[in-house]
Amino acid sequence: MKAGEIAAHLDRLVEGSAAVPRDASGLVVGEPADEIDRVVVVFEVDEGTIAQTEDGSLLAAYRAPPSWPYPGAGGQAGGPARRMLPQFLRRRIALYLVPPEYAGFAGGLADWLAETLGLEEARPFGPASPRRYLKLAVFVPEGHEDRIREAIAGAGAGHIGHYSHCTFQVAGTGTFLPREGASPFAGKVGDLERAEELRLETVVPEDQAGRVVEEIGRRLGTAVRVAGTQVEVSRVAVVPGAGAEYWEHAVAAGADLLVTGDIPHSIARAAAARGMALVDPGLEATEAGFAPCVAAWLRAALGGRVQVETVSPPKLWWVAGG
Template identity: 30%
Template sequence: MKREYKNNDVFHVIEEWAPKHLAYDWDNVGLQIGTYNKTVKKVMIALDVLESVVDEAIEKKVDLIIAHHPLLFNPVKRINLDTPQGRIIHKLLTNHITVYAAHTNLDVANGGVNDMLFDLLGIVSRDNLTEVSRQKLYKIVVYVPATHVDKVRSAMSEAGAGHIGNYSHCTFQTNGQGTFKPLEGTNPYIGTKNELEFVDELKVETIVQEKRLTKVINGIIDAHPYEEVAYDIFPLENQGETFGIGRIGTLSATMKLRDLCEYVKSTLKVPNMRVIGDLDKNVRKIAILGGSGEKYIHLARQKGADVYITGDMSFHVAQDAWQMGLSVIDAGHYIEKVMKQATKLFLEKELDNNLIEIITSETNTEPFQFI
């Protein structure tokens, strides 16, 4: 039973959900400032790491900040305490607060930021706006004495192997006979040194996603009675889980663009927004990309979207969308704040709440005002 969590334990849980390799190559995700090894009792989820957010973390005695937007994008050439960045770094280090960022990997991940927005808006029949990655699949085969086959098979399944569609714990096993000769320096579970041993064994095989492969191997080794565990790993051509940027789907019923704007404002708690298109137009098919999504307007149109919900639209790109007949709701970059509560709920589900407290930042980091 775990008695405490280290920062790295929390990082591992986040990366099971949003692996770092899903991040864009220009991004900077993962540990930003701090340590992997410090005990963590209180985590705060934030959209940004501004000085006001750090002050909030200090006041609330937070050990770890999980942020969506990275604190450090570019190499730091100097730490000047007269600048906002310098003060932030100084406060974090002197108060022993670690910062970790899950950015474009959390945008791309299934269940990530764009799915969070879809869930809140009740959009159904979703698909990726564009695919960026596909999970690799492997077959793992292990040879186990009959006395321990249930224990090893259970360990494989609990570590995440054996998922096919909506089925879990999928394995196949065959009976056979294993041979081995323990040599000098061994301490065999079965058999005698320098004598050939014949053992009734079962070959257990199953499928596993690449991101869970190491965890499954470790589970097998921990559950297996032998000093040296015999297992094989085969790459598969089967199609694994897909990951994409943005989502596209349909509303449960057609509505006017004007009404959709009011619905988005109310649901996502956006006080004001910019809109491109005929407000009296009927719309149903919706594309969403949280953050800055203007470079995907042509793809949204090609996929048949009536409306594209995103942020940070520039003037000429907005004109292009208008001319091609694509309605756009620029709800702002700040709609990504939905990640705070959703990430809190995810971590509370995955971690022992008796050992660690998860809170969300209450600091408003939206820089724009409308007058």
């Protein structure tokens, strides 16, 4: 299987998220045309995980090696990353870095952490990555625009804030010449047809575009093209990784307790003063679900076309006397 095909599936994990320039993500080592024998999913890349990875594999990781060169930073790989790069190239190992936005996506790390803790009625809180939208435009014969508008809105497009059915239309004259094999809605094969039409435009979230187009097609029976201190806890906020910076958003969301990793002392004091309880199991523990979750998802997505396995790197932290 080609590395590019596998990367395309992995891209769907965070479909529609806005890229953060300092984040290296996607297929960062290897070429899309490279043949891949197996996929190894790992939380963090280090020399130990590379040693456990067979030649010709693709490593799918959540955290890049230390000193990894980020886009726009103008630097080169240093430290461990400098030692690892030749190993990737020599052994034909591709590297795909899953964007950090995966933590907050449906079925992502935050959902895994909430489920592991036995929390119910989970919902997102705090700032989200800016959502990207596409413009959807269709050309409709006059008199049929309301049916098309209903199909578009019913499929999930044209929703802006608390409003639905948000469209813009402009009238004009469309021309087309049906050729041999065509079944024109109006006009005849071989004759240039002029028709009074409406251009109907709306917006659709980029991560929903594929589903919306399929749904519009299903509703219309045709194809559509797209361009372009101790407290009684009743509510718990979870942020995988080092998410202490979100504590005020957790307070605003009505949470009594925040579970996240690597909480600085200053933030712990500030949160306690606001009555917010904190639990810090460590960064590794809150992100431990990455490899099994992504591997299970990828096995289903690839349908057995390539072997998918996980590798667990040695724990960085351990409890003295434990």
